[in-house]
Amino acid sequence: MELVVEVEDVDAVTKAALRRIADDPELPDEERTHAEAAVTEDTAEALAYLVDPFDLVGEVPGVELQQASWSSERISYDPDSPDWDLDEDDGEDDEEEDGIG
Numbered sequence: 001m002e003l004v005v006e007v008e009d010v011d012a013v014t015k016a017a018l019r020r021i022a023d024d025p026e027l028p029d030e031e032r033t034h035a036e037a038a039v040t041e042d043t044a045e046a047l048a049y050l051v052d053p054f055d056l057v058g059e060v061p062g063v064e065l066q067q068a069s070w071s072s073e074r075i076s077y078d079p080d081s082p083d084w085d086l087d088e089d090d091g092e093d094d095e096e097e098d099g100i101g
Contacts, residue, residue: 006077010043017046044070 007013017039021032039046053068078084 005047007043007047013043013050014039014046017049020049 018036021027021035021039024032027035035049039049048070054065057063057065
């Protein structure tokens with residue numbers, strides 16, 4: 001499963017993540033410094049501090065989250081482009097699972 005999120009205000013996301021880090025009384029100073037640097041440099045890291053993937057799917061029947069990861073890249077999103085047909089399977093994952101490719 002992939003989730004595509006458009007961040008309209010990078011500064012707002014970063015500031016919210018920094019507030020969450022600052023408000024965490026259990027975070028050691030060394031980890032706090034590392035976390036502040038990470039969320040300042042990468043919007044995906046900032047979003048990861050604000051959104052818990054287990055909260056997103058934890059109550060969904062039949063779903064058990066095994067692993068979650070975050071990454072980001074800048075893209076030009078055009079919802080009318082055939083490249084963004086979200087109903088179309090690109091087949092790459094299927095080929096890898098079948099041992100093809």
